[in-house]
Amino acid sequence: MADPTTDTYIGVIGGSGLYDIEGLEGAEWQNVDTPWGAPSDAILTGTLGGVKMAFLPRHGRGHVHSPTTVPYRANIDALKRLGVTDVISVSACGSFREEMAPGDFVVVDQFIDRTLAREKSFFGQGLVAHVSVAHPTCPRLGEACLTAAKEVGVTVHKGGTYLAMEGPQFSTLAESKMYRESWGADVIGMTNMPEAKLAREAELCYASVAMITDYDSWHPDHGEVDVTQIIATLMGNAAHARDMVALLPGLLGAARAPCPHGCDRALEFALITQPDARDPAMVAKLDAVAGRVLG
Numbered sequence: 001m002a003d004p005t006t007d008t009y010i011g012v013i014g015g016s017g018l019y020d021i022e023g024l025e026g027a028e029w030q031n032v033d034t035p036w037g038a039p040s041d042a043i044l045t046g047t048l049g050g051v052k053m054a055f056l057p058r059h060g061r062g063h064v065h066s067p068t069t070v071p072y073r074a075n076i077d078a079l080k081r082l083g084v085t086d087v088i089s090v091s092a093c094g095s096f097r098e099e100m101a102p103g104d105f106v107v108v109d110q111f112i113d114r115t116l117a118r119e120k121s122f123f124g125q126g127l128v129a130h131v132s133v134a135h136p137t138c139p140r141l142g143e144a145c146l147t148a149a150k151e152v153g154v155t156v157h158k159g160g161t162y163l164a165m166e167g168p169q170f171s172t173l174a175e176s177k178m179y180r181e182s183w184g185a186d187v188i189g190m191t192n193m194p195e196a197k198l199a200r201e202a203e204l205c206y207a208s209v210a211m212i213t214d215y216d217s218w219h220p221d222h223g224e225v226d227v228t229q230i231i232a233t234l235m236g237n238a239a240h241a242r243d244m245v246a247l248l249p250g251l252l253g254a255a256r257a258p259c260p261h262g263c264d265r266a267l268e269f270a271l272i273t274q275p276d277a278r279d280p281a282m283v284a285k286l287d288a289v290a291g292r293v294l295g
């Protein structure tokens with residue numbers, strides 16, 4: 001197994017339209033069991049340029065999980081259990097900004113969480129923890145994604161606020177206008193929360209690349225979003241996403257230095273339940289996610 005303190009292990013969570021990646025040496029679909037149930041699908045593992053990589057289709061091959069039923073905790077636990085250090089989320093998103101056009105990428109750095117019906121933490125009764133998500137994405141990893149996207153030739157925007165909605169229906173016009181005009185959101189999707197929060201709890205670096213597919217419903221010159229429009233734009237986006245991902249091993253390198261932003265130490269001061277009050281069953285369940293601090 002890779003040593004997460006010294007070896008880079010890149011995990012890619014592919015969203016709508018991205019169900020595999022190509023070019024991995026020793027590629028193998030691996031089933032990974034977790035205490036939180038089964039992940040969305042088997043995980044494609046291998047190496048690229050001497051760097052370990054894992055790919056997980058968020059909705060499963062064939063797109064069987066809705067945004068609400070994606071097993072977010074199992075997905076993050078499974079990646080952590082494999083030894084992944086850096087998670088790149090690639091997602092189809094609507095845009096609230098004229099200049100963030102369909103086909104563009106946005107390296108997201110903030111989130112507004114409007115999801116309602118999902119398990120949002122690995123912790124809870126018997127072992128309580130409070131991590132900071134003030135800065136929910138990793139700037140080091142985000143920078144690598146930005147560089148890779150530029151090299152691929154995509155128009156890429158640095159920074160943006162992703163509004164995570166519950167779905168599966170798209171937003172009403174009133175919601176779309178409110179998110180854009182009053183809340184200052186830049187892009188909208190249905191899946192990056194609680195994924196980003198869980199990655200932080202699992203001490204994983206997390207970066208999110210939003211692939212713009214539509215203008216949601218606010219734009220006077222574009223009709224309201226529908227799945228046909230999204231799929232059409234996704235075809236081109238997915239090819240760019242694959243090319244971007246292929247450049248990441250070269251940019252991150254096989255040898256890993258500790259995260260300068262502390263993502264890999266997020267639990268250092270987060271556990272509040274006293275050791276003698278901790279539920280042993282919870283401690284056992286957290287073996288991968290919090291093994292570093294639970295011993």
Ligand SMILES: CSC[C@H]1O[C@H](OP(=O)(O)O)[C@H](O)[C@@H]1O
Pocket residue numbers: 014015016017058059066067090091092093167189190191192227230
């Ligand atoms: C296919 S349209 C809506 C669907 O696409 C996005 O998925 P992902 O974030 O996994 O790329 C959006 O969040 C919805 O789940």
Ligand SMILES: Nc1ncnc2[nH]cnc12
Pocket residue numbers: 092093094095165170171188189190213214215216217225230
């Ligand atoms: N407009 C939109 N709203 C929510 N999720 C999306 N995924 C792609 N486009 C979207």
